[in-house]
Amino acid sequence: MAKKLWGGRFKKGAHPLFERFGSSIGTDARLAECDLIGSFLHVCVLCGSGLLTRSESLSLKKAIQSLLADAHNGILKIDPSCEDIHTCIQNLLEKKCGKTVLKLQTCRSRNDQVVFDTRFYCLEESVVLHRMLGALNKSLKALGKQHMGLVIPGYTHMQHAQPIYFKDYCSAYEAMFGEDAARLECFVGRLELTLGSGALAGTPIPASVYKKAIKTALKELGLDEPLYEVLPPKNSLVVVSDRDFVAELLSILSIIGMHVSRLCEDLILWSTKEFDFIELGDEFCTGSSLMPQKKNPDALELMRGATGILYGNLMSVLTMLKGLPLSYNRDLQWDKTPLFSSLDIVRYEVVILAELFKSIKVKKENIEKQLKDESLYATDLADLLVSKGVPFGVAHEAIGRLIRYALTKNILIRDMSELELKQFSAHFSRAEVLKSLDPGFSVSLKKSIRRG
Numbered sequence: 169m170a171k172k173l174w175g176g177r178f179k180k181g182a183h184p185l186f187e188r189f190g191s192s193i194g195t196d197a198r199l200a201e202c203d204l205i206g207s208f209l210h211v212c213v214l215c216g217s218g219l220l221t222r223s224e225s226l227s228l229k230k231a232i233q234s235l236l237a238d239a240h241n242g243i244l245k246i247d248p249s250c251e252d253i254h255t256c257i258q259n260l261l262e263k264k265c266g267k268t269v270l271k272l273q274t275c276r277s278r279n280d281q282v283v284f285d286t287r288f289y290c291l292e293e294s295v296v297l298h299r300m301l302g303a304l305n306k307s308l309k310a311l312g313k314q315h316m317g318l319v320i321p322g323y324t325h326m327q328h329a330q331p332i333y334f335k336d337y338c339s340a341y342e343a344m345f346g347e348d349a350a351r352l353e354c355f356v357g358r359l360e361l362t363l364g365s366g367a368l369a370g371t372p373i374p375a376s377v378y379k380k381a382i383k384t385a386l387k388e389l390g391l392d393e394p395l396y397e398v399l400p401p402k403n404s405l406v407v408v409s410d411r412d413f414v415a416e417l418l419s420i421l422s423i424i425g426m427h428v429s430r431l432c433e434d435l436i437l438w439s440t441k442e443f444d445f446i447e448l449g450d451e452f453c454t455g456s457s458l459m460p461q462k463k464n465p466d467a468l469e470l471m472r473g474a475t476g477i478l479y480g481n482l483m484s485v486l487t488m489l490k491g492l493p494l495s496y497n498r499d500l501q502w503d504k505t506p507l508f509s510s511l512d513i514v515r516y517e518v519v520i521l522a523e524l525f526k527s528i529k530v531k532k533e534n535i536e537k538q539l540k541d542e543s544l545y546a547t548d549l550a551d552l553l554v555s556k557g558v559p560f561g562v563a564h565e566a567i568g569r570l571i572r573y574a575l576t577k578n579i580l581i582r583d584m585s586e587l588e589l590k591q592f593s594a595h596f597s598r599a600e601v602l603k604s605l606d607p608g609f610s611v612s613l614k615k616s617i618r619r620g
């Protein structure tokens with residue numbers, strides 16, 4: 169086992185089982201870069217307050233910068249026998265600057281470090297995901313544009329309802345993903361990065377020193393944008409014990425996953441033999457080891473199925489937080505597995521979907537066949553009667569009877585004579601009825617939508 173950041177008070181070492189159970193290096197190694205950035209800021213704070221000499225500070229900063237470069241290039245040597253990433257980095261720094269590193273933990277606790285790291289990680293991931301959602305919406309927009317005038321049956325209760333533009337279907341999801349992006353923006357806007365909470369009670373270094381030293385340190389790191397502002401805490405108890413930001417991000421990720429899942433469900437249905445509205449690209453499907461004919465929409469099913477994991481991850485963090493006394497408790501270590509799991513899933517989903525849209529072949533002939541179903545135009549026929557002064561309730565009843573008549577007689581409305589039609593309303597003219605049974609005409613009648 170690697171050297172720990174504590175131990176003097178203990179006669180015995182940790183039980184090997186507890187050692188393994190309590191170790192978080194397997195998960196929090198991902199926070200290496202964030203932890204190094206936090207350490208760099210802390211070194212500057214210590215130097216600013218006179219707790220480190222200039223040369224000690226320079227040597228630590230140089231070592232941190234070189235580890236940052238390694239982490240950036242994916243070659244940072246993570247020792248799996250360390251208790252956590254903070255210990256691992258401390259030990260790596262010791263190799264580079266010797267005993268000076270023993271001053272690094274002055275006025276600092278892992279309780280504060282881990283929050284800084286996790287918040288910083290959430291910030292960066294949210295910014296990336298926001299960009300990815302933009303690319304996904306571009307791809308959705310392109311799909312809608314590609315099939316500009318295409319009309320498809322719209323459904324309620326999974327029954328034929330009214331004709332709609334295919335591009336409106338696409339922009340419905342654009343709107344949902346747009347909301348998700350706005351939620352992320354709002355989350356990032358409120359996510360505060362802080363340093364200086366100590367274990368829970370704050371540290372002896374004045375807030376003004378933190379502010380000044382951190383400002384210059386961020387500039388040195390090239391992180392001097394408002395996005396990366398780091399401040400001393402307003403309430404250190406909240407900082408070390410709060411994981412609301414994790415729950416909030418997990419909830420945003422759950423909503424994104426729910427949107428993805430609903431979209432997948434439609435695409436899976438549309439690619440069945442029964443619908444046959446679209447064909448998915450081979451590159452997002454798999455075959456069967458037994459049935460040679462199969463082309464299964466596994467990518468979509470995996471995304472739909474992953475929603476359970478996303479919701480589960482949110483529930484696990486909310487449940488972990490429930491009943492925790494102030495302030496830090498080790499329970500909080502369990503926030504990272506669900507957080508990373510959800511971020512990974514949603515990142516994959518968003519990039520895969522953007523690519524998958526490009527592979528979709530729309531089968532217009534099959535869609536047109538479905539648009540022949542006259543029940544799709546029932547509301548338009550009722551509106552036609554309304555335009556002649558018939559109260560909607562009366563028109564609704566008349567069209568209902570007309571549809572039932574066609575169904576029982578097994579005939580089409582378009583094949584009925586003027587006389588036959590007039591049985592249902594004296595206001596019917598065959599020419600107008602025929603005009604109403606048209607998908608393009610139907611969508612052109614809908615004027616309440618704010619376009620453009």
Ligand code: ARG
Nearest residue numbers: 192252278279282498500501
């Ligand atoms: N690994 C811990 C976490 O994720 C941080 C370390 C704090 N440990 C401690 N015993 N105070 O929350």
